[in-house]
Amino acid sequence: MESIWKQTYEIASRPPLCGDIRAEAVVIGAGMTGILTAWQLQREGIRTVVLEADRIASGQTGHTTAKITAQHGDILADFVREKGFKTAAKYVRANLAAVKEYERIISGEGISCDFEKTDSYVYGQEEERMKEEAKVSRQLGAPAFFVKDISFPVSHKSAVRFSDQAQFHPLKFADALARSLTIYEKSPVKEVEDHKVITPGGSVAAKHIIFAAHFPFVNFPGMYFARMHQERSYVLAISGAGTIDGMYIGTGKKSYSFRQYGKWILFGGEAHRTGENAEGGKYEKLKRAAEQFFPGCRVEAAWSAQDCMTADKIPFVGTYASSKPGWYVASGFQKWGMTSSMAAAMILRDQICERPNPYADAFAPARFSVGEIGPVGKDTGTAVKQLVSPIFRGGIRCSHLGCRLVWNPDEQTWDCPCHGSRFDRQGRKKEGPAQKGICCKDAQ
Ligand SMILES: Cc1cc2nc3c(=O)[nH]c(=O)nc-3n(C[C@H](O)[C@H](O)[C@H](O)COP(=O)(O)OP(=O)(O)OC[C@H]3O[C@@H](n4cnc5c(N)ncnc54)[C@H](O)[C@@H]3O)c2cc1C
Incomplete structure (x- = not known):
């Protein structure tokens, strides 16, 4: 089933790139990150x-x-x-600035995208932890409050509220910005040179190259594959469930996410590392949970998505690698890519315009903290285990770095536990850093 966004809005198609052209900046990927970055650059007069x-x-x-x-x-x-x-203050302030920037753009451009100001909540069982989170968030500059009573069916002891946050329809917003941009669809970048990107139909030569392709797919330099993994989660749009005020997310691995859109409540959860859902049944579990919270509700759309998770939980935004000064990256959004992509677009805009940005160093890909050692080791360990496992047990390998793929019965796809590439039953690439499909005979 398509997402509720795709069921309710269609963006007109654009032609592919045909021929060799020049620009000042080229952005790879037209998701929220690519569109926001291109829009910010274009506003600065940079031909993108x-x-x-x-x-x-x-x-x-x-x-x-x-x-x-x-x-x-x-x-x-x-x-x-x-x-x-x-660093914590820079992280949250960059994201608070991103919320304000959405509001500024939407009102300044007169964009109709079901944008609504509302509060967000994180709910949890540990009252002391919630109290500390509220206090620290306030010290960092966030509009945070500890609350005991939220009008909500999920069992909880307490919550932290951030006031003045927002929600919207992402496709309506993306389409409005995309109208003023030069975008070529069905134009996959296959090769990246120092100042040129190459697609099957042509190339773009540019001083600045921005990787906004979700997962930065050039392995060397950068080695992002060794510093991130992907996590997938599932969403239902349910009707007949009443209405909720605000946006919610629980703490801990087994938590749920809720928000209202029109007559639907968007109910999400059942997260797992991509490539670790061999048993399936995620949609059924989510549906059972929804029925428990909202008896008699109806499922009107069901879909899933995934995001890149960095070891230290901070996205990578900035220069791709010191050996490639004209290349930039924005990735690792930890399932918070609406504000993170806006923060990234503003940081990359300032870097390309050679202006200081107060938050950039907290997101710099070249950072390295002691906290990264354990999780990076774990990510690399998973990759190595998956890479060598076919030698002993056979299996279908990913075309990215050869990890053993796992069948995901919920999505009917072959998923890579190392870096999150996914392939359909015919072996065609669906997403992720892999650049090509896998052998059809193997996949079926
Ligand atoms: C279930 C779920 C719910 C979420 N909910 C929220 C939320 O409520 N709030 C929030 O802040 N975040 C949320 N997120 C995270 C957020 O959706 C993502 O972080 C964000 O959409 C990522 O945007 P992007 O532009 O980086 O990636 P994408 O939207 O994936 O865009 C990347 C684009 O690059 C293209 N591409 C890839 N390779 C190439 C190539 N070689 N050449 C050209 N193009 C290429 C792809 O086709 C794609 O269109 C959620 C994530 C999940 C998994």
Whole structure:
């Protein structure tokens, strides 16, 4: 089933790139990150071209729940402990600025995209933790409040509220910005040279190359494959469930996400590392949970999506690698890519315009913290285990780096547990860093 966004809105198609052209900047990928970055650059007078492998917003952006909030779970007290006050403050302030920037663009451009100001909540069982999260969030500059009573069916003891956040229809918004941009669809970038990107139909030569392809697919330099994994989760749009005020996410692995869109409640959960759903049944589990919270509700749309998870839980935004000064990256949004993509677009705009940005160093891909050692080791360990496992047990390999793929019965796809590439039953690539499909005979 298509996402509720795709069921309710269609973006007109654009032709593919045909021939060799020049621009000042070329953006790879027309999801929220690519569109926002191109739009910000274009506003600065930088001639920008966007190349999209498939259709505008056909990736994760078309399958998000589209909450625009700087509240990314209950992470800020931990961030202060692990990364220090300054980095935590930069992280949350960059995202608060992103919420404001959405509001500014939407009102300034007169965009009709069902944008609504609302509060966001993270709910949890540990009252002391919630109290600390609220206190620390306020110290960092967020409009945060500890609350005990939220009008909500999920069992909880307490919550942290961020006031003045927002929600919208991501495709309506993306389409409005895309109208003023030069975007070529069905134009997958296959090769990237120092100042040129190449698609099957032509090339774009440009001083600045921005990787906004969700997963930065050039393995060397950068080695992003060793620093991120992907996590998938599932969403239902249910009707007959009444209405809820605000946007919600629970703490812990088994938590649920809720928001209202029109007559539907968007109900999400059942997250897992991509490539680790051999048993299936995620939609059924989610449906059972929805019926428990909202007896008699009806499922009107069901879909899933995935996002890149960095080891230290902060996205990678900035120069791709020191050996490629004209290349930029924005990835690793931890399932909070609405504000993170806006923060990224503003940081990349400032870097390309050679202006200071107050938050850039917190997101710099070249950072390295002690906190990364354990999780990076775990990600690399998973990759190595998957890479060698076919030698002993056979299996279908990913065309990216040869990891053993796992069949996901919920999506009818072969999914890679290392870096999140996915392939359909015919072996065609659906998403992820892999650049080509897998052998059809193997896949069926
Ligand atoms: C279930 C779920 C719910 C979520 N809900 C929220 C939420 O409520 N709020 C929030 O802030 N975040 C949310 N997120 C995260 C958010 O949706 C993503 O972080 C965001 O959409 C990522 O946008 P993007 O532009 O980076 O990637 P994408 O939207 O995937 O765009 C990347 C584009 O690049 C294209 N591409 C790839 N390779 C190439 C190539 N070689 N050449 C050309 N083009 C290429 C792809 O086709 C794609 O269109 C959610 C994530 C999940 C999984």
